[in-house]
Amino acid sequence: MRPTPLYFALLGLPVAWASVTVHYQQPLGAPTSTGSAAASYTGAAAYDPTVLIAPPIPNPAPPSTFFQQLSSTPVPGLSIPQSGYFFGFSVEFSVITQVLGTNSTRLQVPFLNLLSNVASRGGSVRVRLGGNSQDYATLYPSLANGKIIQKQAQDTANPTATPEVLFTDDVLYMMANISALVNVDWYLGIPLNDTSNLRLGIAEASEAILAHRLIGIQVGNEVDQYASHQHRPPTYGPADYSNDFGIVDAGLRADPKVSVVDGKLIGPSLSGQWQPQDVWDVGFIPTHRQSLAALAMSFYPNNNCAKLHGGPNATNAVDPQAIFPSYLDHTAGQKIAATYLNSTALAQTFSLPFVMMETNSASCGGFPGVSNSFGSALWALDYGLQLAYSNFTTALLHVGGQGVYYNPFTPPPTNQSSFHSWSVGPIYYSVLAVAEALGTSNQSQIIDLQMNGANIYTPGYAIYDGGALARLALFNFVTDPTGASAYIASFGIGGGNTGQASATPAQVKVKYLLAPSVSTKDNITWAGQTFGAAFESDGRPTGTEQIHTVACNPDNTCNITVPAPGFALVFLADVSADAESYLAVQTFPTTGAVTKTQNTASINPTLLATSNGQAGANFMQAGTSLGRKKGKTAAAARFLPHLAVVVSISLGVVSVTWGTVI
Ligand SMILES: *[C@@H]1O[C@H](CO)[C@@H](O)[C@H](O)[C@H]1NC(C)=O
Ligand SMILES: *[C@@H]1O[C@H](CO)[C@@H](O)[C@H](O)[C@H]1NC(C)=O
Ligand SMILES: *[C@@H]1O[C@H](CO)[C@@H](O)[C@H](O)[C@H]1NC(C)=O
Ligand SMILES: *[C@@H]1O[C@H](CO)[C@@H](O)[C@H](O)[C@H]1NC(C)=O
Ligand SMILES: *[C@@H]1O[C@H](CO)[C@@H](O)[C@H](O)[C@H]1NC(C)=O
Ligand SMILES: *[C@@H]1O[C@H](CO)[C@@H](O)[C@H](O)[C@H]1NC(C)=O
Ligand SMILES: *[C@@H]1O[C@H](CO)[C@@H](O)[C@H](O)[C@H]1NC(C)=O
Ligand SMILES: *[C@@H]1O[C@H](CO)[C@@H](O)[C@H](O)[C@H]1NC(C)=O
Ligand SMILES: *[C@@H]1O[C@H](CO)[C@@H](O)[C@H](O)[C@H]1NC(C)=O
Ligand SMILES: CC(=O)N[C@H]1CO[C@H](CO)[C@@H](O)[C@@H]1O
Numbered sequence: 182m183r184p185t186p187l188y189f190a191l192l193g194l195p196v197a198w199a200s201v202t203v204h205y206q207q208p209l210g211a212p213t214s215t216g217s218a219a220a221s222y223t224g225a226a227a228y229d230p231t232v233l234i235a236p237p238i239p240n241p242a243p244p245s246t247f248f249q250q251l252s253s254t255p256v257p258g259l260s261i262p263q264s265g266y267f268f269g270f271s272v273e274f275s276v277i278t279q280v281l282g283t284n285s286t287r288l289q290v291p292f293l294n295l296l297s298n299v300a301s302r303g304g305s306v307r308v309r310l311g312g313n314s315q316d317y318a319t320l321y322p323s324l325a326n327g328k329i330i331q332k333q334a335q336d337t338a339n340p341t342a343t344p345e346v347l348f349t350d351d352v353l354y355m356m357a358n359i360s361a362l363v364n365v366d367w368y369l370g371i372p373l374n375d376t377s378n379l380r381l382g383i384a385e386a387s388e389a390i391l392a393h394r395l396i397g398i399q400v401g402n403e404v405d406q407y408a409s410h411q412h413r414p415p416t417y418g419p420a421d422y423s424n425d426f427g428i429v430d431a432g433l434r435a436d437p438k439v440s441v442v443d444g445k446l447i448g449p450s451l452s453g454q455w456q457p458q459d460v461w462d463v464g465f466i467p468t469h470r471q472s473l474a475a476l477a478m479s480f481y482p483n484n485n486c487a488k489l490h491g492g493p494n495a496t497n498a499v500d501p502q503a504i505f506p507s508y509l510d511h512t513a514g515q516k517i518a519a520t521y522l523n524s525t526a527l528a529q530t531f532s533l534p535f536v537m538m539e540t541n542s543a544s545c546g547g548f549p550g551v552s553n554s555f556g557s558a559l560w561a562l563d564y565g566l567q568l569a570y571s572n573f574t575t576a577l578l579h580v581g582g583q584g585v586y587y588n589p590f591t592p593p594p595t596n597q598s599s600f601h602s603w604s605v606g607p608i609y610y611s612v613l614a615v616a617e618a619l620g621t622s623n624q625s626q627i628i629d630l631q632m633n634g635a636n637i638y639t640p641g642y643a644i645y646d647g648g649a650l651a652r653l654a655l656f657n658f659v660t661d662p663t664g665a666s667a668y669i670a671s672f673g674i675g676g677g678n679t680g681q682a683s684a685t686p687a688q689v690k691v692k693y694l695l696a697p698s699v700s701t702k703d704n705i706t707w708a709g710q711t712f713g714a715a716f717e718s719d720g721r722p723t724g725t726e727q728i729h730t731v732a733c734n735p736d737n738t739c740n741i742t743v744p745a746p747g748f749a750l751v752f753l754a755d756v757s758a759d760a761e762s763y764l765a766v767q768t769f770p771t772t773g774a775v776t777k778t779q780n781t782a783s784i785n786p787t788l789l790a791t792s793n794g795q796a797g798a799n800f801m802q803a804g805t806s807l808g809r810k811k812g813k814t815a816a817a818a819r820f821l822p823h824l825a826v827v828v829s830i831s832l833g834v835v836s837v838t839w840g841t842v843i
Contacts (some may be wrong), residue, residue: 187389207421220391225583226546227591227604228715233550235660235698235746236506242638242666243659248738249672251643253650253684259530259626260570265303266366268565268615270589271539271577273312274370275332277345277355279320279592280580284329288362293769294720295590296363303616304623305364307396309538309577310356315370315402316412318346328353340469353383353390360394367391368447368538370399370576374412376428384445384687385438390603397447397474399538400429405454419460422449423468430472446472450538453480457524466531475534475574476524477772485508486545507572508542509556509699511640514564518571521658525572537568537576541608548585555746556658556699557587558607559621563656565615566642570627578608593716603720605712607696613707614694618654618750622646632670639743646754650684653751657743660698666745674753685737686753691729694748721768 222230272280282288299306314332324331327350346746356367367385372380387395403424407413413421428447433442446469449460457478466473488498507513521535528535542552542560552559561578568576578589589609593602619625624647632641640661644652659666674682692708701713709727712718731751733739743749 185545201369225594226549227553227583227588228584228740229553229586230702231501231550232702233502233505233554233700235556235700236509238659238661238666239638243639243668244633245666245668247633247668247670249630249632249641249670250677250679251653251672251674252679253675253681253814254627255645255648256628259628260647261572261574261626261668262623263569263574263619263625263627264305265616265621265625266299266305267309267573267575267614267619268561268571269299269301269307269309269575269577270612271309271311273579273581274310274314274318274348275312275330275389276580276582277310277352278330279582281359282355284327285351286360288355288359289592290769291590291592291718291720293362295382295603295605295609296359296365297768298615298720299612301362302613303619304621305366306616307366307368307575307577309368309399310352311370311399311402312366312579313402313538314344314346315399316372316374317344318348318370318372318381318383320386321347323349323809334741349686350386350390350418353387357394364398366394368397368536369395370402371429371446373401373404373425373429376425379429379432381429381432381436383438383815384433385436387440395445398425398445399477400449401448402450402538403731404449404481405451409454413528419449419455419465420463422460423463423465426465426469430469430560442472442661444472444474447475447477447536447538448473450479452481457521461524461527465525468531470531473531473533475536476528477536477538478521478524479539480517481544482513483540483543483548484545485543487801489544491544499543499548501550505547505551505554505556505700508551508560510637511563511567511656511658513560514567517564518567519572522571522665529572534574535572537573539577539579539806540564541579541587543587545690546581548583549586550700552585552587553606553702554699555701555705556694558611558655558694558696558705559658559699559746559748561608562614562654562694563640565611566627566654568616569619570629570642578612590718590720591715602716603718604715605711605720606716607702607705609712610694610705610707614654614692614748614750617692618642618644618652618778620644620646620651621807624648625651635669641670649754651752651754653741653749653753655741655749655751657745657747658699659745660700661745662697664744667747668743668745670741670743671738672741676737683737685733685739688730688732689739689741690752691731691741692727692750692752693729693744693746694750695721696746699746725728730812 266592280289280292281293296306296308324347330346330348332346332527359365360367369383371384384473386396387398401422406419408415426446430442430446433439447683448830449465451457451460466476483499483504485499487494525535541547542557563575579586580590583591583594587608588606589612590606591604593604616634619627627644630641630643633639638657640656643650644654653672655670657666657668674684675681676685694705694707696705706724707722710722710724712722731739731741741749741751
């Protein structure tokens with residue numbers, strides 16, 4: 182299945198703040214109902230109200246009680262050590278001003294909160310700015326009207342031509358300023374459309390501005406599609422790509438404005454048209470080992486291109502209802518991971534990280550009712566843990582524009598007036614759950630337990646942290662409103678016939694990811710908290726965090742109930758605070774010092790300076806702190822005393838159009 186990027190025509194660029202045109206998203210519609218309203222919905226995909234029918238209970242149904250023996254000490258088959266930053270985000274380069282902020286001094290508060298939620302649970306968070314637009318991006322000293330990014334008009338005579346993206350180094354200052362507030366590390370890309378006129382400006386400027394916050398630069402993106410998109414001759418193959426990589430490498434080494442090339446570059450970022458082995462076979466890794474920061478892939482398991490293209494091909498479009506069940510069992514993630522197992526093993530022999538640089542449920546926008554359902558949250562969570570078990574080191578969920586169904590989060594249309602108006606998608610919850618499953622130690626190893634007789638509807642993983650069994654991740658993909666398909670996982674740690682002393686704790690703590698059905702869109706909770714329905718979030722979870730304490734049994738077993746559908750993260754360590762022990766959540770309230778006329782929230786630089794290192798520090802004097810936690814460690818933000826960031830909210834944050842659908 183081929184991910185086929187498509188570029189929507191931009192009719193023109195906003196020439197001034199006052200004349201912004203928001204393309205491809207009107208009317209917004211009221212995403213509150215289903216049925217006929219969904220059938221007649223013509224608004225932006227990101228708010229599509231379609232709700233599908235949950236698949237029936239499998240026949241035979243998964244056993245609803247079973248016993249899982251666990252070892253208290255590490256077992257064969259564990260993954261390499263993993264980090265809580267495992268699941269991060271990939272943001273299409275052309276939409277970064279909607280997501281990150283207008284410029285380096287006007288950051289999007291909800292985005293800071295959404296990153297902060299992950300960083301506090303996983304220790305740090307990784308974000309990639311890129312996508313197909315990175316190959317046609319050019320760094321300019323400045324742009325008209327103080328803009329920091331601008332997209333040239335689409336060549337309507339050649340719709341597959343990628344429009345040029347112009348940007349200034351303020352994009353990089355914006356990233357650096359975000360990293361000063363939240364522990365974020367970044368991936369970027371060097372344009373590879375033209376190897377005879379290299380444009381290395383992004384490497385020069387990012388080294389100077391982002392320094393250690395830049396953890397790698399992709400050389401080329403989905404290079405196995407260059408030939409089919411006529412960006413290279415039809416014969417373009419793995420050896421040609423390896424040569425192109427070498428040209429960029431040599432160009433960087435000859436560039437007096439670049440001092441570090443070793444361990445900085447990333448390739449080959451294949452999308453599934455070439456096999457990874459094709460690239461390994463031309464000696465790509467040993468040839469470029471010194472310059473490589475990581476090996477990377479990009480993959481979407483399906484595409485909705487026929488629907489997106491419209492025309493006669495639309496009649497062959499995938500029926501979302503028909504494809505929905507394929508996301509709702511353990512084989513969905515396993516099948517993807519399996520194709521990379523040789524490669525992740527090879528990466529280990531070269532001591533290189535292996536990154537899924539861009540992924541989501543389906544390219545060409547995803548599927549309505551699938552990509553934005555609770556089912557997609559369970560899918561992404563199982564897929565993410567499966568990639569971690571398969572020795573990937575990072576996986577980044579793509580954020581497209583308003584024209585896609587699969588976004589983990591979507592900023593409101595640029596002129597919406599309320600700053601509480603971001604839409605948080607189901608797969609964002611998966612990122613929080615993976616961050617907590619892997620935790621903050623960078624020492625977590627995970628194994629697929631093949632639980633319940635390897636039943637594909639009830640997968641489970643064990644996570645060892647620092648060499649000790651620490652957490653269990655238990656899934657139930659079945660939807661059954663009667664409650665009869667909930668299962669009880671009974672487990673013991675050591676004891677029995679293991680030869681180990683029993684290490685089953687007296688009690689465990691459990692957090693649930695829940696919704697009424699896999700088809701649910703809006704009623705999703707993680708540990709009792711939610712980000713609400715479309716247009717309802719400022720990036721902070723609402724509600725009280727619910728952590729269930731489960732007493733274990735006198736026979737040294739514990740019974741955990743997993744609803745249908747649902748996911749349970751079980752904290753095993755006999756540390757009373759373990760489940761709450763994630764780092765202080767830095768919150769960025771939008772209710773504080775808001776100047777109504779400008780609708781901006783100012784952060785007082787003095788507060789910033791004094792909040793350095795304080796647990797639960799809030800950056801806003803008048804702010805509330807819903808997300809504030811008693812962390813065991815304060816996340817020490819690296820503030821420069823002179824840093825005065827004005828955090829903007831949505832109104833008035835305008836710039837280039839959301840239009841790219843990947
Ligand atoms: C635990 O679950 C098992 C079934 O898996 C059941 O037989 C047992 O009675 C349960 N124990 C308790 C104390 O509920
Ligand atoms: C960011 O944009 C705001 C609003 O246009 C402007 O006042 C500010 O000077 C800009 N900051 C930079 C660094 O350009
Ligand atoms: C590469 O992209 C740049 C920026 O979009 C453009 O100016 C240039 O003509 C392109 N070169 C080729 C060979 O496509
Ligand atoms: C339409 O479908 C045909 C046959 O499958 C295929 O060759 C063609 O590339 C498709 N066109 C588009 C625009 O997807
Ligand atoms: C993985 O490696 C094995 C042994 O070299 C080979 O047989 C198999 O085809 C490879 N699988 C893939 C997906 O490349
Ligand atoms: C992951 O890597 C570890 C360490 O090399 C290895 O033991 C394990 O089998 C690998 N996992 C998979 C699924 O290949
Ligand atoms: C937002 O922009 C659209 C299109 O320009 C316009 O129709 C609409 O009235 C604007 N909404 C607000 C709240 O300004
Ligand atoms: C884990 O790795 C992240 C990213 O490199 C780093 O910020 C963090 O300090 C590390 N944590 C520990 C406990 O080593
Ligand atoms: C789902 O959420 C809506 C509001 O978004 C609420 O009215 C409804 O009662 C919720 N349904 C369930 C089953 O919780
Ligand atoms: C910490 C940091 O990188 N601050 C930068 C924020 O952006 C401005 C440019 O607008 C820089 O001057 C700061 O250095």
